[in-house]
Amino acid sequence: MLVSVVFSFRDEESNIKELINRVRDVFFKIKVDYEFIFVNDDSTDGSLALLQQEREADENIKIISMSRCFGVSPCVLAGMKYSTGDAVIYMDSDLQDPPELIEKMVEQWQEGFDVVHTTRTKRHGEHPLKMLATRWAYKIINFMSEINIKENTGDFKLLSRKVVNQILKLDEQDPFMRGLPVWIGFKQTHVYYEREARFAGETHFSIFSKGPTKEFIRGIVSYSSSPLYLSFYLGLLTCVVSVCLIIYALIIKVLGVSGDGVPSIIIAISFFSGITMVINGIMGLYIAKIYEQLKGRPRYIIADTEGFELPEKE
Numbered sequence: 001m002l003v004s005v006v007f008s009f010r011d012e013e014s015n016i017k018e019l020i021n022r023v024r025d026v027f028f029k030i031k032v033d034y035e036f037i038f039v040n041d042d043s044t045d046g047s048l049a050l051l052q053q054e055r056e057a058d059e060n061i062k063i064i065s066m067s068r069c070f071g072v073s074p075c076v077l078a079g080m081k082y083s084t085g086d087a088v089i090y091m092d093s094d095l096q097d098p099p100e101l102i103e104k105m106v107e108q109w110q111e112g113f114d115v116v117h118t119t120r121t122k123r124h125g126e127h128p129l130k131m132l133a134t135r136w137a138y139k140i141i142n143f144m145s146e147i148n149i150k151e152n153t154g155d156f157k158l159l160s161r162k163v164v165n166q167i168l169k170l171d172e173q174d175p176f177m178r179g180l181p182v183w184i185g186f187k188q189t190h191v192y193y194e195r196e197a198r199f200a201g202e203t204h205f206s207i208f209s210k211g212p213t214k215e216f217i218r219g220i221v222s223y224s225s226s227p228l229y230l231s232f233y234l235g236l237l238t239c240v241v242s243v244c245l246i247i248y249a250l251i252i253k254v255l256g257v258s259g260d261g262v263p264s265i266i267i268a269i270s271f272f273s274g275i276t277m278v279i280n281g282i283m284g285l286y287i288a289k290i291y292e293q294l295k296g297r298p299r300y301i302i303a304d305t306e307g308f309e310l311p312e313k314e
Contacts, residue, residue, distance in 0.1 A: 001086055002033045003106065006079030008072045009093035012042040016093065017049050020061070023099040030103050037083055038093075039075035040065040051261045055307060062307030066300060072155070073177045074300035078166050082308060096195050097156040104191050105158040114186035116158040122194040135228055150190060157181060173299060174208045174289065 005023060009016070020036065026258070027034040040063060048065065055061040062079055076090050087109050091097050097118065105116045134291050159167070159181060166184050 002035065003027070004035050004037060004079075004083035004085030004088045005102075005114055006037045006039065006076055006083065006088060008039045008041060008075035008079065008090070008091040009043065009047060009091045010069065010075065010212055011043045011045045011047060012093040013043075013045040013047045013050055015095050016047055017054070019095055019099070020054055020058075022095070023102065024058070025304045026099055026102045027045070030106060032106060034060055035083070035085060035186070036061045037079045038063050038081045039298070040068040041071070041075050042066050059307065063305065065300055065304045065306075068301070068302040070300045073175055076155075076303060077175070078300050081162065081168055082305070083164070084097050086161050087154075087158055088161070091156040097154070098193060100190060101156070101193050102158075108189050108191065109160060112187060113189045114160040114163050115181045115184070115188040117150065117181070117188065117190045118156040119190045119192050119194050120152040120154065120195040154178065162186070173297070219250050 007019070010256075012019075012068060016038075023036065024034075036058075038061065040051070042065075050062070051061065051063055055063065062082070064082060066075065066078070067093065068152075079090065080088055087106075091099075105118070108116045134199055155178060163181060163184055163186055167180055170180070177312060
């Protein structure tokens with residue numbers, strides 16, 4: 001029995017050594033064979049050199065280096081493609097998610113579960129505003145989409161080989177990785193824990209960065225057509241409001257009580273312009289998804305691999 005652990009990282013020099021030691025200790029404790037696949041998302045610090053040193057002492061450490069920064073999801077998919085384990089665990093490299101939880105995840109997998117999610121009961125070191133935004137993001141995604149992602153369930157999961165194979169069969173150019181295992185189905189469970197603050201370094205995903213915003217939009221448009229229906233209903237609403245305004249204008253004209261109409265004209269123009277922009281924006285998001293899919297570019301490009309006997313051609 002072999003478990004592959006995929007780590008997507010960028011500039012995590014201060015965390016990697018501690019991460020390896022803690023994850024390796026877990027596998028020594030549970031007596032399960034492992035391979036660590038580190039996917040280097042074009043790091044600019046000494047992360048790669050440190051990993052290469054660690055690999056000299058442990059041949060189970062393998063490295064994939066991207067040709068440029070592609071983001072977390074493409075890195076995770078690359079790690080899955082190169083993995084050989086009977087199950088795959090993927091997690092961040094900042095040590096906010098405790099590696100010791102792997103023991104419980106493997107137990108759940110051995111009991112027959114194909115997807116083991118980890119769900120946070122508390123999140124230490126997070127800004128309250130970010131927590132509020134995250135909570136509402138989950139609610140909106142679940143309300144609009146066809147899948148149901150449990151609140152505070154992130155990117156620390158165990159997937160059985162058959163789930164991994166199904167994910168790799170999909171050809172989405174811009175997948176929402178947090179939702180794919182839920183959409184795939186099979187037997188699923190959750191393991192609960194308290195998330196710690198970063199072990200070292202600074203987060204790459206602050207609340208004001210574009211990453212969380214893109215993930216939120218990706219989570220909605222990847223699994224739902226509800227925003228398109230919403231734009232249709234907004235269009236109907238504007239038609240109704242327009243008719244009401246016309247009737248109102250005729251009435252006050254007949255009664256002779258109409259006055260200066262400049263403010264009402266400005267309000268009406270602003271209202272309808274805003275609705276139009278919202279509808280066009282929603283359609284634009286879906287058109288952008290179609291455009292990305294039709295281009296057919298690879299989701300990632302690998303520059304180099306280390307530790308793989310038969311590296312695949314990308």
